Amino acid sequence: MADPTSISCEHLTFSYPGAAELALSDVSLKIPPGQYVGVVGPNGGGKSTLVRLLNGLLTADSGRVQVAGLDPATEPFEVRRLVGVLFQNPDNGLVAPFVEDDVAFGLENLGVERAEMRERVREAIASVGLAGYERREPHTLSGGEKQRVALAGLLAVRPEVLLLDEPTAMLDAAGREEVLSRVRDLAGSRTVLHVTHHLQELFDADRVLVLNGGRLAADTTPLELFSDAELLRENRLVLPTVPKLAADLGLPFCRTPEELAAAVARRSRDGVQAR
Amino acid sequence: MRIELQGVRHVYAPGTSFAVEALKGVSLSVEPGEVLGVIGGTGSGKSTLVQHLNLLLVPTAGRVLVDGKDALSLDRSELRRRVGLVFQSPEQALFAPTVEEDVAFAPQRLGLGEEEVRERVGETLELLGAGHLAARSPFALSGGEKRRVAIAGVLAMGPEVLVLDEPTAGLDPHARSDLIYLVGRLKASGMTVVFVSHDLDEVAEVADGVCVLEGGEVRSIGHPAEVFYGDPSMAPATVRVAAALGVSRPSLGTPVRYGETLAALRRVLGAAP
Incomplete structure (x- = not known):
């Protein structure tokens, strides 16, 4: 894409209906293509709201969002082709009886031609380390495997931007490492926004955003965040x-x-x- | 109350082609007043195991003994009052319009008088640092608050043993440390706690004993230092640091908890602890 900015927010403000406080308040940031960005902060800080505004599940009260040059509020379907979201619980996202059908689901909806679909599905499954799992039933897989199937389904659509909303929260140590190592493989080739409570998942991030009380409390690097005891404490972060x-x-x-x-x-x- | 499992096997859907042997002969005991940490990966049998402690699941083979008596011979509802089980994501079971009413549900079912129910609910919420939430709707609370209210609902039955299945999963780091602190306070009040987790670092902070499950079998069991130093690949970060350093420095000892480890490392650095 010609647009040099992958994600851009200007004075983004949002409140949930009936809520007294703003969920996001005057958040401005720009993320260039290929950057790996962590998002941290306490529960209720605005992390998930930001993810939902970026793919058009929510519409801002005021301010502007652009993702890959498009406005998710007015062009949600275009944006969702370019933006893949991986949520916390893989069980809520898997829909098909077999792994390969599940990975093909997004492509079917986009009307991708059959031969190409087969190729892309095979590639996506291999890229998350699950070659040979094509005919397995998703409910027989471990949490880490399910989450990688969900990731393969996103990758098959070849998104420019990946939004990861606490993708390892439900997994054990082994499953967490499986998913994280696949996510790390993607660094550089795509823009990744990775929401997490676990700071150790962001050791290799290019940048970390701290959201607290709906405000962008810091926009910094992992090393600087980790060495700033004050900033960590203010934002309820634990090393x-x-x-x-x-x-x-x-x-x-x-x-x-x-x-x-x-x-x-x-x-x-x-x-x-x-x- | 002492609970003992002797050679407990559990098969789900026995006799069908879907049969899965989730526990393959597990023996262990939960001693009165201890915090037992049960760790192991997904599918290792942790949740199946804890559901045998109050006979929500009945063993396919083997025995569950409560103070030496076969648990099958005991009154089932009384057993479930004495062994309170808090499931994974217990906030999904919150249902009442206010926190107070939600926590009062179990004591009311026990047939306690109105006054006593109110007292118990108040005490339990206080113990969990949730007294100020009594009149709120449980659905308008944060994740950590909901979790504490759900635990209060089980504690209000007055159990002797509290079983927590992955109590910190999905919580933010502060809410996690609050919960770990709570387990410490429950122990101090004389409660026996079984704490299931796949986070080794948090188990290390609270457990008096550790049981590592793998593939439905006990891989190791005992004092945390023994278990973790016996196999540093299944150990919390504190133990892995000390184990990596300790080969040449016996003076380091075998610290497990954060505070112990920090003090031991300071000694190595030659600073006053």
């Missing part, structure tokens, strides 16, 4: 265990237990003597 230990010990940011163990060993007196 993952490893970076928290590192911070409490006065060591620089560490992401894995091994990294932290090595940093402690280097810094410790007996570590120095051993060298």
Whole structure:
């Protein structure tokens, strides 16, 4: 697309009918194509509202939204071809009796020609690591597998933008890693907006938006957010265990237990003597 | 109250082509006053296991003993009052117009007098830090508040054992730490708690004992330090840091909880703990 901005919001404001407070208040931001952007903040902060405004499920009270050059409020169907949304609970999104039918569902609705559909479905299933699962029934899959089927269904449509709304909230550690590694593979090739409560999922993000009380409380990088205790506290964010230990010990940011163990060993007196 | 499972097997849809053996002979005990953490991946049998603790599910083979007596011989509704089970996403079962009425539902069914019901509801909501919500509609609360009200509904029955199945799933980090704190307070009040989770870090903070399930079998069970240091691949981040560092430093010990781990690492760094 010629438009250099993938997602743009100007003074976006929204309130739910009957609610006393604004769900989103004067939010402005621009996201260039290919950027991987995390969205964090407390429950009720406006994260899911933003996702719903970006694909036209909700319409702003005032302000402007553009996604891939289109306004989701006036052209929702065009926008939804370009924007795929992955929600929290995969059970709510899977519709067909077999994995391959489910992945083909979006393409069928778009009227994609059969031979091409077959090819795209095969490709999408392989790209989430589920080759061989084509004839499996979705209800027999684990949570992580179901969520990857849902992701394949989005990828088959070849969206320019992916909106991930807490895609790992219902999964165990193994399922979470399965989905996250597939999502990380997409970084760079598409614009990704990833809503999550787990800061460790955003170690590799290009950028992090913090939404609190409907306002954009910060627009920053993961490293800066993780090292700003004040900003974390104000927005009810909790550092993952490893970076928290590192911070409490006065060591620089560490992401894995091994990294932290090595940093402690280097810094410790007996570590120095051993060298 | 002490609950013991002896060789419990459970088969769903037995005798059909859909038969699934969810538990393959599980033996363990829940000791009075302890917090037992049950961990394991999706499909490991955690939820099936906890539903045997109050005989919502009856074992296909094996026995459930309550204070040494076969649970099958006990009055079923009395057993379910004594062993309160909070399901996954319990807020889906909230139904009354106000929080107070929702929490009062179970004590009323127990046949308690109006005065006593009111007292119990008040006490329980207070204990959960939800007293100020009593007159609100349960449907207008935040996710963490709803979860606490749903737990209050079970606690109001006055159980001796509280079973929480994935109580923190889907909550934001602050609501999660509130809940972990709550489990600590329940334990301090003498309650026995069975805490099911796939978040090892939070189990590490509250559990006196840990049971790791895998494929319907007990993979390991015991004191958290034993279980986690015995297999650091199934351990919380604190243990993985200490295990990675501890090979050459026996003085580090085997810390599990965050505070212990931080203190142990400070000792290694040579700072005053």
